[in-house]
Amino acid sequence: MGRRNRKVSEAYEHWMNDYRVASSWIAKKQLERAVDANGGLVRLENFLPEFVAEGILATVGAVSDEQWNDTSASTDYRQNNISHSFSSVKHARGLDAVVRLFSLVRPGSLNAFSAARYCKTDHIAPHDDRAYTQVKLDSGRIITASRTLAIIYYLTRDWHEEYGGVLVDLEDPTAPPGVGRKYVPLWNSVVAFRVPRYHAVTPMTTNRPRYSIFGWFLEPGRLYELYRGEDAEAGKKAGREGAAQHQRRAGAKRKGGSLGIADDSATAPGPETERAAGRAVNAAVKSGEAVTLQTGSGGQHEVSQEWLRTNPNQHGPRVKRQRNADTDGTAVGPSGRSSAKQRQPRVHRQNSTRQDQQQEEDMMGQECGPSDVIQSAVLGTVRGHGGLRCEAVGDTAIGDQVGMAGGGRQRSSVGLAPGFLIDLGRVRAFRLPGRWQGRRKHMCAQ
Ligand SMILES: O=C(O)CCC(=O)C(=O)O
Numbered sequence: 471m472g473r474r475n476r477k478v479s480e481a482y483e484h485w486m487n488d489y490r491v492a493s494s495w496i497a498k499k500q501l502e503r504a505v506d507a508n509g510g511l512v513r514l515e516n517f518l519p520e521f522v523a524e525g526i527l528a529t530v531g532a533v534s535d536e537q538w539n540d541t542s543a544s545t546d547y548r549q550n551n552i553s554h555s556f557s558s559v560k561h562a563r564g565l566d567a568v569v570r571l572f573s574l575v576r577p578g579s580l581n582a583f584s585a586a587r588y589c590k591t592d593h594i595a596p597h598d599d600r601a602y603t604q605v606k607l608d609s610g611r612i613i614t615a616s617r618t619l620a621i622i623y624y625l626t627r628d629w630h631e632e633y634g635g636v637l638v639d640l641e642d643p644t645a646p647p648g649v650g651r652k653y654v655p656l657w658n659s660v661v662a663f664r665v666p667r668y669h670a671v672t673p674m675t676t677n678r679p680r681y682s683i684f685g686w687f688l689e690p691g692r693l694y695e696l697y698r699g700e701d702a703e704a705g706k707k708a709g710r711e712g713a714a715q716h717q718r719r720a721g722a723k724r725k726g727g728s729l730g731i732a733d734d735s736a737t738a739p740g741p742e743t744e745r746a747a748g749r750a751v752n753a754a755v756k757s758g759e760a761v762t763l764q765t766g767s768g769g770q771h772e773v774s775q776e777w778l779r780t781n782p783n784q785h786g787p788r789v790k791r792q793r794n795a796d797t798d799g800t801a802v803g804p805s806g807r808s809s810a811k812q813r814q815p816r817v818h819r820q821n822s823t824r825q826d827q828q829q830e831e832d833m834m835g836q837e838c839g840p841s842d843v844i845q846s847a848v849l850g851t852v853r854g855h856g857g858l859r860c861e862a863v864g865d866t867a868i869g870d871q872v873g874m875a876g877g878g879r880q881r882s883s884v885g886l887a888p889g890f891l892i893d894l895g896r897v898r899a900f901r902l903p904g905r906w907q908g909r910r911k912h913m914c915a916q
Pocket residue numbers: 594599622636637669670671682684867868
């Protein structure tokens with residue numbers, strides 16, 4: 471490393487480790503306020519100082535091909551998958567500090583952030599990010615939290631629309647229904663939006679890697695319904711209804727309402743239990759009681775404890791990392807994202823929409839498919855259970871999004887023809903090759 475580079479890198483390290491400087495920089499951006507002032511989604515340019523953006527790109531760019539976890543699936547209503555493909559990583563050298571930085575957008579809140587890399591053909595079909603994450607309190611109690619705010623920070627220099635990897639906001643009121651508003655990834659910009667909100671990432675056409683930091687803030691409780699369809703038709707129908715409903719629901723939530731949902735199992739905690747658990751977490755967070763994010767982000771919390779020591783009232787909950795439970799999985803229903811790296815033959819489960827203790831035990835020692843992994847991770851069976859030979863990786867933006875394709879605004883623009891032809895209106899037509907349904911490990915040719 472040359473002298474200049476070393477200096478830049480030292481300045482980066484210094485900035486990232488200076489809580490006062492970093493937190494006041496982020497606070498000044500008032501990102502959440504901007505989201506609400508802008509109809510629920512906003513893009514802010516020059517989000518971080520240039521040298522910090524460069525440092526983050528260097529950190530993410532240094533992640534080795536082996537460390538990136540590829541994730542892909544075809545749209546499959548029965549598995550609650552929507553078509554997607556990209557790579558993500560939660561734990562890598564220097565990434566904890568990056569994640570910690572983004573946690574400052576909503577200090578003291580549960581969150582789950584990762585780095586992402588999209589290579590040629592990578593994409594995400596329309597989805598709205600709704601998902602639950604299980605959070606374990608130190609008391610041992612596990613409560614459900616919901617994603618409420620999505621954040622994507624782009625590390626793409628000189629990006630052009632024709633490269634693909636364009637974020638399409640399918641709920642922009644000024645855009646024609648089904649077409650949406652395009653956000654070409656912009657270097658050092660951040661896009662934030664309230665969840666749920668339908669959006670997609672268009673298929674990449676370039677081998678230039680598209681790097682980003684992405685993730686969510688979570689709030690205790692089941693704040694919206696997750697659709698769990700039995701078949702594609704039911705899925706599409708629910709998507710149509712869901713897309714119309716969730717807008718109203720999101721509105722109700724923002725006014726402070728708590729949205730307990732009907733669950734499909736007698737064993738599931740009812741809304742009141744969830745609310746009580748939610749209150750418990752809020753209290754725990756306030757009092758600084760340690761909570762463990764069982765299935766969510768990890769490393770940043772260890773580091774944030776350092777900050778906690780110097781800033782006892784400023785950085786929120788102490789959250790312990792649990793290795794191997796490396797996903798912000800969904801509590802109900804399988805997830806769309808899973809590790810292709812460690813994927814094993816799928817175990818078909820007719821009734822994969824319900825998890826309880828029995829099912830958890832049933833799964834032990836079995837080979838598991840992506841959906842099952844997430845279910846088990848949610849309940850903690852992946853952790854410390856050597857018999858389960860897979861690990862859920864990456865955050866699941868798309869699990870339980872089964873109602874979305876063919877629903878709402880994008881109804882006319884998403885087809886589910888055999889072969890999974892995805893047509894994002896004027897965005898791009900793209901055919902998902904069958905081989906993607908299996909193991910995949912690729913590199914971005916650079
Ligand atoms: O990277 C983007 O632009 C959006 C990513 C996204 O929608 C997701 O990860 O859920």
